[in-house]
Amino acid sequence: MLSHHASRTIRILLIIISIILTFSTQAQDRYQLEKVVEVSRHGVRPPTESNTTALESGTARQWPQWVTRDGELTGHGYAATVLKGRYEGEYYRQQHLFASGCPVEQQIYVLASPLQRTRATAQAYMDGMFPGCGIATHAVEDEKHDPLFHGDKMGIGTLDPERAKAEVLKAMGGDVDSAYQRLQPSIELLQQAVCAADKPCPVFDKPWALKQDKDGSTSISGLNTLANMSEVFLLEYSENLPLAQVAFGHVRNTQDLTPLMAPMTAKYDVTNDVPYIAQRGGSLLMQQIAQALAQGTSAKQDTTQGEPPAVPYLLYVAHDTNIAYLRTLLQFHWQLPGDTADNIPPAGSLVFERWHDITTQQRFLRIYFQTQSLDQIRSLTPLGEQQPLLKEEFTSQGCQQTEQGTLCPFDTTLESMRESIDSSALAPVHYAL
Numbered sequence: 001m002l003s004h005h006a007s008r009t010i011r012i013l014l015i016i017i018s019i020i021l022t023f024s025t026q027a028q029d030r031y032q033l034e035k036v037v038e039v040s041r042h043g044v045r046p047p048t049e050s051n052t053t054a055l056e057s058g059t060a061r062q063w064p065q066w067v068t069r070d071g072e073l074t075g076h077g078y079a080a081t082v083l084k085g086r087y088e089g090e091y092y093r094q095q096h097l098f099a100s101g102c103p104v105e106q107q108i109y110v111l112a113s114p115l116q117r118t119r120a121t122a123q124a125y126m127d128g129m130f131p132g133c134g135i136a137t138h139a140v141e142d143e144k145h146d147p148l149f150h151g152d153k154m155g156i157g158t159l160d161p162e163r164a165k166a167e168v169l170k171a172m173g174g175d176v177d178s179a180y181q182r183l184q185p186s187i188e189l190l191q192q193a194v195c196a197a198d199k200p201c202p203v204f205d206k207p208w209a210l211k212q213d214k215d216g217s218t219s220i221s222g223l224n225t226l227a228n229m230s231e232v233f234l235l236e237y238s239e240n241l242p243l244a245q246v247a248f249g250h251v252r253n254t255q256d257l258t259p260l261m262a263p264m265t266a267k268y269d270v271t272n273d274v275p276y277i278a279q280r281g282g283s284l285l286m287q288q289i290a291q292a293l294a295q296g297t298s299a300k301q302d303t304t305q306g307e308p309p310a311v312p313y314l315l316y317v318a319h320d321t322n323i324a325y326l327r328t329l330l331q332f333h334w335q336l337p338g339d340t341a342d343n344i345p346p347a348g349s350l351v352f353e354r355w356h357d358i359t360t361q362q363r364f365l366r367i368y369f370q371t372q373s374l375d376q377i378r379s380l381t382p383l384g385e386q387q388p389l390l391k392e393e394f395t396s397q398g399c400q401q402t403e404q405g406t407l408c409p410f411d412t413t414l415e416s417m418r419e420s421i422d423s424s425a426l427a428p429v430h431y432a433l
Contacts, residue, residue: 033092102133112318183266230260272328293354
Protein backbone atom coordinates (compact mmCIF):
# COMPACT_ATOMS: atom_id res chain seq x y z
CA MET A 1 0.00 0.00 0.00
CA LEU A 2 1.36 3.40 -0.97
CA SER A 3 2.01 5.91 1.78
CA HIS A 4 0.05 9.16 1.87
CA HIS A 5 3.19 11.03 0.83
CA ALA A 6 3.86 8.71 -2.15
CA SER A 7 0.24 8.93 -3.30
CA ARG A 8 0.33 12.71 -3.10
CA THR A 9 3.57 12.79 -5.13
CA ILE A 10 2.06 10.57 -7.84
CA ARG A 11 -1.06 12.77 -8.02
CA ILE A 12 1.10 15.87 -8.45
CA LEU A 13 3.14 14.19 -11.20
CA LEU A 14 -0.03 13.13 -13.02
CA ILE A 15 -1.36 16.69 -12.84
CA ILE A 16 1.92 18.07 -14.22
CA ILE A 17 1.92 15.52 -17.06
CA SER A 18 -1.70 16.38 -17.84
CA ILE A 19 -0.86 20.10 -17.99
CA ILE A 20 2.13 19.45 -20.26
CA LEU A 21 0.05 17.29 -22.59
CA THR A 22 -2.71 19.91 -22.65
CA PHE A 23 -0.30 22.69 -23.61
CA SER A 24 1.34 20.45 -26.21
CA THR A 25 -2.04 19.64 -27.76
CA GLN A 26 -3.04 23.30 -27.70
CA ALA A 27 0.21 24.24 -29.46
CA GLN A 28 -0.43 21.62 -32.12
CA ASP A 29 -4.09 22.64 -32.52
CA ARG A 30 -3.20 26.34 -32.70
CA TYR A 31 -1.98 25.97 -36.28
CA GLN A 32 -4.30 24.47 -38.86
CA LEU A 33 -3.18 23.27 -42.27
CA GLU A 34 -5.56 24.84 -44.81
CA LYS A 35 -3.99 24.29 -48.21
CA VAL A 36 -1.19 22.37 -49.92
CA VAL A 37 0.30 22.87 -53.38
CA GLU A 38 2.92 20.26 -54.24
CA VAL A 39 5.13 20.17 -57.35
CA SER A 40 6.78 16.78 -57.86
CA ARG A 41 9.28 15.40 -60.29
CA HIS A 42 8.39 12.11 -61.97
CA GLY A 43 9.78 8.87 -60.58
CA VAL A 44 12.61 6.66 -61.84
CA ARG A 45 12.88 6.26 -65.61
CA PRO A 46 15.43 4.87 -68.08
CA PRO A 47 17.39 7.30 -70.27
CA THR A 48 15.40 8.80 -73.12
CA GLU A 49 16.12 7.50 -76.61
CA SER A 50 18.11 10.60 -77.56
CA ASN A 51 20.12 10.37 -74.33
CA THR A 52 21.02 6.74 -74.98
CA THR A 53 22.14 7.55 -78.52
CA ALA A 54 24.35 10.39 -77.29
CA LEU A 55 25.85 8.31 -74.48
CA GLU A 56 26.65 5.30 -76.64
CA SER A 57 28.12 7.33 -79.49
CA GLY A 58 30.08 9.49 -77.02
CA THR A 59 31.66 6.53 -75.23
CA ALA A 60 31.76 3.98 -78.07
CA ARG A 61 30.24 1.30 -75.85
CA GLN A 62 26.81 -0.12 -75.04
CA TRP A 63 25.10 1.08 -71.89
CA PRO A 64 22.89 -1.14 -69.68
CA GLN A 65 19.58 -2.18 -71.17
CA TRP A 66 16.41 -1.46 -69.19
CA VAL A 67 13.23 -3.54 -69.34
CA THR A 68 11.09 -0.38 -69.51
CA ARG A 69 10.74 1.69 -72.66
CA ASP A 70 13.07 4.67 -72.99
CA GLY A 71 12.01 7.60 -70.83
CA GLU A 72 8.99 5.89 -69.23
CA LEU A 73 8.33 5.36 -65.53
CA THR A 74 9.62 1.98 -64.40
CA GLY A 75 7.76 -0.48 -62.20
CA HIS A 76 10.37 0.16 -59.51
CA GLY A 77 9.83 3.90 -59.87
CA TYR A 78 6.07 3.41 -59.55
CA ALA A 79 6.51 1.35 -56.38
CA ALA A 80 8.87 3.92 -54.84
CA THR A 81 6.41 6.74 -55.53
CA VAL A 82 3.56 4.73 -54.00
CA LEU A 83 5.62 4.54 -50.80
CA LYS A 84 6.18 8.30 -50.85
CA GLY A 85 2.50 8.94 -51.51
CA ARG A 86 1.49 6.66 -48.64
CA TYR A 87 3.78 8.56 -46.25
CA GLU A 88 2.48 11.93 -47.39
CA GLY A 89 -1.13 10.80 -47.18
CA GLU A 90 -0.65 9.77 -43.54
CA TYR A 91 0.89 13.16 -42.77
CA TYR A 92 -2.00 15.05 -44.37
CA ARG A 93 -4.54 12.94 -42.48
CA GLN A 94 -2.71 13.63 -39.21
CA GLN A 95 -2.96 17.35 -40.02
CA HIS A 96 -6.69 16.95 -40.79
CA LEU A 97 -6.33 18.06 -44.40
CA PHE A 98 -8.09 14.79 -45.28
CA ALA A 99 -10.29 12.46 -43.30
CA SER A 100 -9.74 8.71 -43.41
CA GLY A 101 -11.08 6.87 -46.43
CA CYS A 102 -11.45 8.21 -49.95
CA PRO A 103 -11.52 11.97 -50.59
CA VAL A 104 -14.31 13.68 -52.50
CA GLU A 105 -13.61 15.48 -55.78
CA GLN A 106 -13.70 18.89 -54.11
CA GLN A 107 -10.70 17.99 -51.93
CA ILE A 108 -8.01 17.12 -54.45
CA TYR A 109 -6.85 17.90 -57.97
CA VAL A 110 -3.90 16.33 -59.77
CA LEU A 111 -2.40 17.72 -62.98
CA ALA A 112 0.51 15.99 -64.69
CA SER A 113 2.73 16.80 -67.62
CA PRO A 114 1.43 14.78 -70.60
CA LEU A 115 4.42 12.41 -70.81
CA GLN A 116 3.94 8.82 -69.67
CA ARG A 117 6.47 9.09 -66.85
CA THR A 118 4.67 12.03 -65.25
CA ARG A 119 1.14 10.70 -65.76
CA ALA A 120 2.12 7.33 -64.28
CA THR A 121 3.87 9.04 -61.36
CA ALA A 122 0.69 11.00 -60.64
CA GLN A 123 -1.26 7.75 -60.51
CA ALA A 124 1.36 6.21 -58.22
CA TYR A 125 0.95 9.11 -55.79
CA MET A 126 -2.80 8.57 -55.68
CA ASP A 127 -2.42 4.80 -55.26
CA GLY A 128 -0.15 5.51 -52.29
CA MET A 129 -2.22 8.27 -50.68
CA PHE A 130 -5.65 6.79 -51.35
CA PRO A 131 -5.33 3.08 -52.18
CA GLY A 132 -8.35 1.62 -53.92
CA CYS A 133 -10.07 4.99 -54.35
CA GLY A 134 -9.53 5.37 -58.10
CA ILE A 135 -8.65 9.06 -57.89
CA ALA A 136 -8.69 10.75 -61.31
CA THR A 137 -5.57 12.51 -62.56
CA HIS A 138 -5.46 15.01 -65.40
CA ALA A 139 -3.11 15.92 -68.26
CA VAL A 140 -3.39 17.69 -71.60
CA GLU A 141 -2.98 15.64 -74.76
CA ASP A 142 0.63 16.48 -75.60
CA GLU A 143 3.53 18.84 -74.90
CA LYS A 144 2.51 21.26 -77.65
CA HIS A 145 -0.70 21.99 -75.73
CA ASP A 146 0.88 22.25 -72.28
CA PRO A 147 1.60 25.87 -71.31
CA LEU A 148 2.27 25.08 -67.67
CA PHE A 149 5.06 22.50 -67.92
CA HIS A 150 6.23 22.81 -71.55
CA GLY A 151 5.66 26.46 -72.33
CA ASP A 152 8.74 26.55 -74.53
CA LYS A 153 6.96 24.18 -76.95
CA MET A 154 4.21 26.81 -77.32
CA GLY A 155 6.41 29.87 -77.63
CA ILE A 156 5.66 31.00 -74.07
CA GLY A 157 8.52 32.72 -72.25
CA THR A 158 10.85 32.66 -75.25
CA LEU A 159 14.33 33.96 -74.54
CA ASP A 160 16.14 36.92 -76.00
CA PRO A 161 19.10 35.10 -77.60
CA GLU A 162 21.70 37.75 -76.84
CA ARG A 163 20.65 38.19 -73.24
CA ALA A 164 20.43 34.43 -72.70
CA LYS A 165 23.92 33.97 -74.11
CA ALA A 166 25.33 36.75 -71.95
CA GLU A 167 23.71 35.37 -68.79
CA VAL A 168 24.91 31.82 -69.46
CA LEU A 169 28.47 32.98 -70.11
CA LYS A 170 28.36 35.02 -66.92
CA ALA A 171 27.27 31.93 -64.98
CA MET A 172 30.13 29.98 -66.56
CA GLY A 173 32.68 32.48 -65.31
CA GLY A 174 33.01 34.51 -68.50
CA ASP A 175 33.59 31.81 -71.10
CA VAL A 176 33.10 28.12 -71.79
CA ASP A 177 36.74 27.23 -71.14
CA SER A 178 36.61 28.66 -67.61
CA ALA A 179 33.76 26.33 -66.72
CA TYR A 180 35.55 23.38 -68.30
CA GLN A 181 38.72 24.02 -66.32
CA ARG A 182 36.84 24.28 -63.01
CA LEU A 183 35.14 20.96 -63.68
CA GLN A 184 38.27 19.19 -64.96
CA PRO A 185 38.84 16.96 -61.87
CA SER A 186 35.22 15.75 -62.02
CA ILE A 187 35.47 15.17 -65.76
CA GLU A 188 38.49 12.94 -65.20
CA LEU A 189 36.56 10.90 -62.61
CA LEU A 190 33.70 10.47 -65.06
CA GLN A 191 36.10 9.48 -67.82
CA GLN A 192 37.60 6.76 -65.64
CA ALA A 193 34.12 5.38 -64.98
CA VAL A 194 32.70 5.30 -68.51
CA CYS A 195 35.60 4.82 -70.92
CA ALA A 196 36.72 1.28 -71.72
CA ALA A 197 40.46 0.70 -71.42
CA ASP A 198 42.38 1.37 -74.64
CA LYS A 199 39.15 2.16 -76.51
CA PRO A 200 38.03 5.45 -78.07
CA CYS A 201 35.83 7.69 -75.91
CA PRO A 202 35.10 10.60 -78.24
CA VAL A 203 32.94 12.79 -75.99
CA PHE A 204 35.98 13.57 -73.85
CA ASP A 205 38.03 14.65 -76.85
CA LYS A 206 35.61 17.24 -78.22
CA PRO A 207 35.80 20.84 -76.99
CA TRP A 208 32.74 22.28 -75.30
CA ALA A 209 30.69 24.82 -77.22
CA LEU A 210 27.76 27.09 -76.44
CA LYS A 211 24.84 26.43 -78.79
CA GLN A 212 21.56 28.28 -79.26
CA ASP A 213 18.29 27.48 -81.00
CA LYS A 214 16.20 30.07 -82.82
CA ASP A 215 14.04 30.54 -79.72
CA GLY A 216 17.10 31.50 -77.68
CA SER A 217 17.30 28.25 -75.69
CA THR A 218 20.92 27.68 -74.81
CA SER A 219 22.92 24.53 -74.17
CA ILE A 220 26.56 23.53 -73.80
CA SER A 221 27.55 20.69 -76.12
CA GLY A 222 29.93 18.36 -74.34
CA LEU A 223 28.71 19.31 -70.88
CA ASN A 224 25.18 18.16 -71.80
CA THR A 225 26.36 14.63 -72.52
CA LEU A 226 28.47 14.47 -69.36
CA ALA A 227 25.49 15.69 -67.32
CA ASN A 228 23.34 12.98 -68.90
CA MET A 229 25.91 10.39 -67.82
CA SER A 230 25.69 11.67 -64.24
CA GLU A 231 21.91 11.49 -64.26
CA VAL A 232 21.85 8.01 -65.77
CA PHE A 233 24.15 6.77 -63.00
CA LEU A 234 21.71 8.22 -60.45
CA LEU A 235 18.79 6.54 -62.22
CA GLU A 236 20.62 3.20 -62.48
CA TYR A 237 21.32 3.26 -58.75
CA SER A 238 17.76 4.33 -57.91
CA GLU A 239 16.31 1.58 -60.12
CA ASN A 240 18.18 -1.07 -58.10
CA LEU A 241 20.14 -2.28 -61.10
CA PRO A 242 22.91 -4.71 -60.12
CA LEU A 243 25.91 -2.74 -58.86
CA ALA A 244 28.00 -4.24 -61.64
CA GLN A 245 25.82 -2.24 -64.06
CA VAL A 246 25.76 1.06 -62.12
CA ALA A 247 28.39 3.34 -63.67
CA PHE A 248 29.94 0.21 -65.19
CA GLY A 249 30.70 -1.18 -61.73
CA HIS A 250 32.28 1.97 -60.31
CA VAL A 251 29.46 2.77 -57.84
CA ARG A 252 28.89 0.64 -54.74
CA ASN A 253 27.01 3.24 -52.68
CA THR A 254 25.95 6.89 -52.68
CA GLN A 255 29.40 7.94 -51.48
CA ASP A 256 30.79 6.63 -54.77
CA LEU A 257 27.95 8.20 -56.75
CA THR A 258 28.11 11.76 -55.41
CA PRO A 259 31.46 12.77 -56.99
CA LEU A 260 30.18 11.58 -60.38
CA MET A 261 27.19 13.93 -60.15
CA ALA A 262 29.22 17.14 -60.51
CA PRO A 263 28.62 17.57 -64.28
CA MET A 264 24.84 17.43 -63.77
CA THR A 265 25.06 20.09 -61.05
CA ALA A 266 27.26 22.22 -63.31
CA LYS A 267 24.78 21.97 -66.17
CA TYR A 268 21.98 23.29 -63.95
CA ASP A 269 24.21 26.06 -62.64
CA VAL A 270 24.68 27.46 -66.14
CA THR A 271 21.23 26.81 -67.63
CA ASN A 272 18.05 26.24 -65.57
CA ASP A 273 19.41 28.01 -62.48
CA VAL A 274 20.29 31.20 -64.38
CA PRO A 275 17.75 33.73 -63.01
CA TYR A 276 16.78 35.14 -66.43
CA ILE A 277 16.18 31.66 -67.87
CA ALA A 278 14.28 30.52 -64.77
CA GLN A 279 12.07 33.59 -64.81
CA ARG A 280 11.13 33.11 -68.46
CA GLY A 281 10.51 29.39 -68.01
CA GLY A 282 8.98 29.29 -64.54
CA SER A 283 6.80 32.39 -64.22
CA LEU A 284 3.54 30.79 -65.35
CA LEU A 285 3.79 27.89 -62.91
CA MET A 286 4.76 30.28 -60.10
CA GLN A 287 1.78 32.49 -60.96
CA GLN A 288 -0.61 29.53 -60.75
CA ILE A 289 0.89 28.34 -57.45
CA ALA A 290 0.61 31.83 -55.96
CA GLN A 291 -3.02 32.12 -57.01
CA ALA A 292 -3.82 28.67 -55.62
CA LEU A 293 -2.36 29.74 -52.27
CA ALA A 294 -4.31 33.01 -52.33
CA GLN A 295 -7.66 31.30 -52.88
CA GLY A 296 -10.02 31.69 -49.95
CA THR A 297 -8.01 34.47 -48.30
CA SER A 298 -8.13 38.26 -48.35
CA ALA A 299 -4.97 38.37 -50.50
CA LYS A 300 -5.15 39.80 -54.00
CA GLN A 301 -6.66 37.31 -56.45
CA ASP A 302 -5.01 36.96 -59.86
CA THR A 303 -7.22 34.97 -62.23
CA THR A 304 -6.00 36.65 -65.43
CA GLN A 305 -4.46 33.40 -66.71
CA GLY A 306 -7.16 31.07 -65.46
CA GLU A 307 -7.41 29.64 -61.99
CA PRO A 308 -6.51 26.29 -60.44
CA PRO A 309 -9.39 24.35 -58.88
CA ALA A 310 -9.98 25.63 -55.34
CA VAL A 311 -9.16 22.41 -53.50
CA PRO A 312 -7.26 21.78 -50.25
CA TYR A 313 -4.63 19.65 -52.05
CA LEU A 314 -3.30 20.53 -55.50
CA LEU A 315 -0.61 18.26 -56.96
CA TYR A 316 1.42 19.09 -60.05
CA VAL A 317 3.58 16.27 -61.42
CA ALA A 318 6.22 17.63 -63.76
CA HIS A 319 9.97 17.59 -64.33
CA ASP A 320 13.17 18.55 -62.54
CA THR A 321 13.44 21.51 -64.92
CA ASN A 322 10.15 22.95 -63.62
CA ILE A 323 11.24 22.57 -60.00
CA ALA A 324 14.65 24.10 -60.75
CA TYR A 325 12.95 27.18 -62.20
CA LEU A 326 10.77 27.56 -59.10
CA ARG A 327 13.73 27.02 -56.79
CA THR A 328 15.67 29.76 -58.56
CA LEU A 329 12.74 32.19 -58.45
CA LEU A 330 12.38 31.53 -54.71
CA GLN A 331 16.15 31.81 -54.17
CA PHE A 332 15.84 28.54 -52.27
CA HIS A 333 18.77 26.13 -52.05
CA TRP A 334 19.04 22.80 -50.27
CA GLN A 335 21.75 20.35 -49.30
CA LEU A 336 20.31 17.03 -48.19
CA PRO A 337 22.38 14.32 -46.46
CA GLY A 338 24.29 12.07 -48.85
CA ASP A 339 23.38 14.12 -51.92
CA THR A 340 24.71 16.93 -54.07
CA ALA A 341 23.57 20.53 -53.60
CA ASP A 342 20.13 21.33 -55.03
CA ASN A 343 19.66 17.86 -56.49
CA ILE A 344 16.10 16.83 -57.41
CA PRO A 345 15.91 13.02 -57.11
CA PRO A 346 13.11 10.98 -58.70
CA ALA A 347 9.73 11.99 -57.19
CA GLY A 348 11.39 14.75 -55.16
CA SER A 349 8.91 17.55 -54.54
CA LEU A 350 8.66 21.23 -53.69
CA VAL A 351 5.80 21.78 -51.24
CA PHE A 352 3.86 24.94 -50.37
CA GLU A 353 1.66 24.72 -47.25
CA ARG A 354 -0.70 27.44 -46.04
CA TRP A 355 -1.26 27.45 -42.29
CA HIS A 356 -3.79 29.37 -40.19
CA ASP A 357 -3.07 30.45 -36.61
CA ILE A 358 -6.50 30.24 -34.98
CA THR A 359 -5.27 32.24 -31.97
CA THR A 360 -4.10 35.34 -33.86
CA GLN A 361 -6.01 34.69 -37.13
CA GLN A 362 -2.73 35.13 -39.02
CA ARG A 363 -1.77 32.98 -41.98
CA PHE A 364 1.65 31.58 -42.82
CA LEU A 365 3.38 29.78 -45.67
CA ARG A 366 5.64 26.83 -45.11
CA ILE A 367 7.80 25.94 -48.12
CA TYR A 368 10.11 22.95 -48.25
CA PHE A 369 11.75 20.42 -50.54
CA GLN A 370 11.34 16.76 -49.68
CA THR A 371 12.53 13.51 -51.19
CA GLN A 372 13.33 9.91 -50.49
CA SER A 373 17.02 9.23 -50.19
CA LEU A 374 18.52 7.36 -53.13
CA ASP A 375 18.97 4.33 -50.86
CA GLN A 376 15.31 4.47 -49.82
CA ILE A 377 14.33 4.52 -53.50
CA ARG A 378 16.76 1.75 -54.42
CA SER A 379 15.64 -0.51 -51.56
CA LEU A 380 11.94 0.42 -51.72
CA THR A 381 12.14 1.25 -48.03
CA PRO A 382 8.75 1.70 -46.31
CA LEU A 383 8.63 5.23 -44.88
CA GLY A 384 7.68 6.18 -41.34
CA GLU A 385 9.06 7.69 -38.14
CA GLN A 386 12.22 5.60 -38.35
CA GLN A 387 12.59 6.16 -42.09
CA PRO A 388 11.24 9.66 -42.84
CA LEU A 389 11.59 11.65 -46.03
CA LEU A 390 14.62 13.92 -46.27
CA LYS A 391 13.49 17.52 -45.98
CA GLU A 392 14.88 21.05 -46.06
CA GLU A 393 12.76 24.11 -45.32
CA PHE A 394 12.77 27.51 -46.94
CA THR A 395 13.41 30.42 -44.63
CA SER A 396 13.57 34.16 -45.04
CA GLN A 397 13.22 37.34 -43.02
CA GLY A 398 10.28 37.13 -40.63
CA CYS A 399 9.99 33.32 -40.70
CA GLN A 400 9.66 31.54 -37.35
CA GLN A 401 10.37 28.06 -36.06
CA THR A 402 7.30 26.24 -34.75
CA GLU A 403 6.27 22.67 -34.00
CA GLN A 404 4.78 22.63 -37.49
CA GLY A 405 8.06 23.67 -39.14
CA THR A 406 9.34 26.99 -40.48
CA LEU A 407 6.34 29.28 -40.93
CA CYS A 408 6.80 32.45 -43.00
CA PRO A 409 4.46 35.48 -43.05
CA PHE A 410 1.77 34.74 -45.62
CA ASP A 411 1.31 38.17 -47.17
CA THR A 412 4.97 39.10 -47.58
CA THR A 413 6.01 35.63 -48.78
CA LEU A 414 3.19 35.49 -51.32
CA GLU A 415 4.08 38.99 -52.50
CA SER A 416 7.72 37.98 -52.89
CA MET A 417 6.66 34.99 -54.99
CA ARG A 418 4.57 37.25 -57.21
CA GLU A 419 7.37 39.79 -57.57
CA SER A 420 9.56 37.05 -59.08
CA ILE A 421 7.10 36.58 -61.96
CA ASP A 422 7.71 38.01 -65.44
CA SER A 423 4.25 39.09 -66.61
CA SER A 424 5.34 38.88 -70.26
CA ALA A 425 5.99 35.14 -69.86
CA LEU A 426 2.41 34.19 -68.95
CA ALA A 427 -0.42 32.51 -70.88
CA PRO A 428 -3.90 31.15 -70.10
CA VAL A 429 -4.10 27.78 -68.35
CA HIS A 430 -7.20 25.58 -68.54
CA TYR A 431 -7.90 22.85 -65.99
CA ALA A 432 -10.02 19.92 -67.15
CA LEU A 433 -12.64 18.84 -64.62
